[in-house]
Amino acid sequence: MKKLLLSFILISSYYSGQAPAGYYDGTTGLTGYALKSKLHDIISAKNINWNYSDLTNYYNQTDLDKYYDHDATNTTLLLDMYSEIPTAADAYEYTTANIIGSANAEGLGWNREHMMPQSTFYSNYPMYSDLFFVVPTDARINQLRSNYPYGIVGSTIYYTFTNSSRIGNSAIPGSTYTGRVYEPINEFKGDIARSLLYFAVRYEGKLGTFNFNNNVNPASDTNPLDGTEERSFDPAYIAMLLQWHNMDPVSQKEIDRNNAVYNLQKNRNPFIDNPTWINAIWGQTPDSAAPQSATNLTVTQNSAYFTTLSWTPSSSTDVIGYKIYQNGTLVASTKGNSISIDHLTPSTTYNFTVKTYDSGYLLSSDSNTASITTLASDIYAKDIMVTKYLEGSSNNKALEITNKTGHTVNLSDYRLSIQFPSGSNYYFPDPYELEGVIQNNETAVILNPNANFSCFTINQAKFVTAAPQMTFTGSNYLELRYKNTTVDAIGVSSTSNSSVLANVSLYRKANINQPTTTFNVNEWDSYASDYCQNLGTLSASDVVLAKNNQLKIYPNPVHDNIFVNGKVENVKNTQISDLSGKLFYSEKNPFKNKNGISVQNLPAGIYLLQLDGEVYKFIKK
The missing domain is CATH 2.60.40.3080 (Immunoglobulin-like)
Structure with a gap:
């Protein structure tokens, strides 16, 4: 049966009844990228990130076909946007039992499709298992789509599939990309557009670290991300997504799926709850005038490993951020008018300048230069560190990270890595990336979602994930990394640590105030399995x-x-x-x-x- 479409007016009033009361507090009156950033803060604040292997069973809650060939009584057959025929019987259908790795023809089985290809984020968690853009699709079509973007197919067509979706050379208006794209049928273009725009909001702050524009020739660059945190995609690609969103409004299927994913992940796709926000964010027309410069750049705090800068904001009205340059190299950006720049070297001179940028990504001229020479030493930790390690019964796994650096730390470049044995060798699976900020003198607890500690709950944790990093058994080597550099380590690489790390709670001793890349058990107090007193809090010492x-x-x-x-x-x-x-x-x-x-x-x-x-x-x- 034909998909039930709801009007924008109905959806706009409907969302307040579906999202929890107060979920979107703070969005009233916001437009443009300020609205996008606020939505990012909301949907990123408290998530449960599952393991990639968990998704197969969860699709029985999120992706059953109750809208086309079937009705609400269907409890087994999956809805596959790549093969669904909305007005007739499907050529083939799957249950979750039909999952396969690959296929040489349509209809042989399904597997998990990343609507934003895994290569975009290097297959890292939490992106790797985010249910909002990881969906069940036919294995053969998924395989042929490869890492090609969604798009509009031109005159050269390579594959046409049973529901009329197809792969061919790109004809996206205004785009320089001429390589292959996958074009879904009209029935699902809005669904896909809203999923990709969710990705742009959910992972704002990380988009610039993802894989984009790696090809010298833009015509062959398959990734439509443009490296910006606010706009997120190439302008021609944004225009296409807006067109798809407007031509294919939110359906009951999307509303139901949004609610089902929320039950599992505890976050929502805001563009299903309120579709008008898409045009409110990306429908703006930037001006062509470069913004005024920031002024009065000064150093407000100087230390051995960091410095804090502040400045008088630009007087321009369309400013969305500031780029900070260290000795002429871009090192950070912020929406505010102050920032701490860390990972500096003691007793070293640095020169800093700031450029303002606006909604059209035009840059101002440089601010004045602020020069500092870092101190030879200070009282602070040189980086964040792991302060508690809990390896308890069943899924009782927790880590506590503490910031005693003297400044707020941006976690976007930090990740957890774990080492697993493979026969007589060892390997590191996909890392789990941290995000957001951690204040000075603050702790952040990372918890397995199936943990059941007596003194600490899922709602208290800053990060909740079933990524491999939170499935340690007591014989695994764990690392906290900044970019690709190890900051702190638990255990010894390429060895079994079961005698030290198994069935224990390790608490970093109060006199240890620096992270270390070489694990020393003498830096830790050892307690019994499942012990978790004062997890997530700091003592006076x-x-x-x-x-x-x-x-x-x-x-x-x-x-x-x-x-x-x-x-x-x-x-x-x-x-x-x-x-x-x-x-x-x-x-x-x-x-x-x-x-x-x-x-x-x-x-x-x-x-x-x-x-x-x-x-x-x-x-x-």
Whole structure:
């Protein structure tokens, strides 16, 4: 039967009833790339990332064909967009049992198709198993599609498949790419466009590290990503996706799938919930005038391994970010007007400049130059480090990463790698990439989604993944890497560590304040399997107390309410813990409508108040 199409008006009102209450808070009034970044923050905040092997069974929840040849009673047959014939009986159909590796003809079996090819993100997690763009498709068509982009086929056609989808040379209007593309049938063009645009939102902040524009000749570059975090795709490709989105509105199948994936991953495709957001983000027309430069670039903090820069924002109205150059080389970008540049070398001179860029990706001239010579040494850790390793019963696997570097750390270039045995050899499977930021004096817990610890829940973890890195058995070597460089290590590579790492909880000793690439068990305290006291919190001996004068707390000692003086409206996260690390209070944007925190229910004692990573000690009477 024909796919049920719902109008944009119905969908726009429908999404609020499908997404949890408050899920899209903060999006009102936003347009353009500011809206895209806000949606990224929302859908990336709390995900459950499953193992690639888990997807096969999950397709019985997300991808059953209840819309065409079948109805709601179908509990076995998969919906395959590459072979589905919407107006007639399909030439072949599959259950999850029909999964195969490859095929030399249509109809022999199915396998998992990455709508954004694996080569884009090097097959790394969490992208590798994201249900929103990894779907079941016919194995032969999947194989022939290879890593070709979706597109519009021109006059040269190489393959036409049973439902009339086809592979041929590209005829995408305005595109320089002339290689092969896969063109789906009209029924699913909107579905595919919304999936790719989800990818652009979900992985904003990482898109520039992905594989794009690797070919000298743009005509043969199969990847439509353009290296930008905001626009994400080549302009001609964006225009095609918008056309597909508008011609093929959201269907009931997409709404149902969005809800089913949310039940599994705990995030949503915002463009199924609210289709108008696509045109609100990518329908803008940038101007042709380069933005004004940032001014007053200054160094606000200097240390041995990092420096913090700030500047007066550009006066232009269409600014979307700033690019930071270190000795003339681009090293970072930010939407704000301050940033910490890390991985510097002690006792070394650096020159920094900033360029403004706008929605048309036009660059301003350079700001003034800020020069620094890093300190010979400091009190901070030179990088983030693993501070807890929990290898418990069944799937009770957890890691805690701590930032004691003295500054906020961007996690986009960090990843976890694990080593598995293969006969008499060892290999590293696909890494798990971290994302977001970790504040100074903050911990981030990475948890297996099937863990069942008595003192820590899935909702408390910053990262939840069943990637190979969180399936360690106690005999595996684990690494925390920055780009391709090992930062911290647990265990010894190419050996069995079962006597040290099996069925234990390892806690880094309080006097160890630097990561190391050579594992030393003497740096760790060992506890029994499943022990997890104070996981995700720092004790007094772990933190560096605030040394800046930007915020002041009073009174101290305190009876009922502790107040903070300064720019409290900028504080995003606060916690109160005792000296053992036990957490008593946590709140986001705590000073939105007040300038104090009630502590009247706290027992008398000494506590730590953490404000965006800066820690203040106070006494409760």
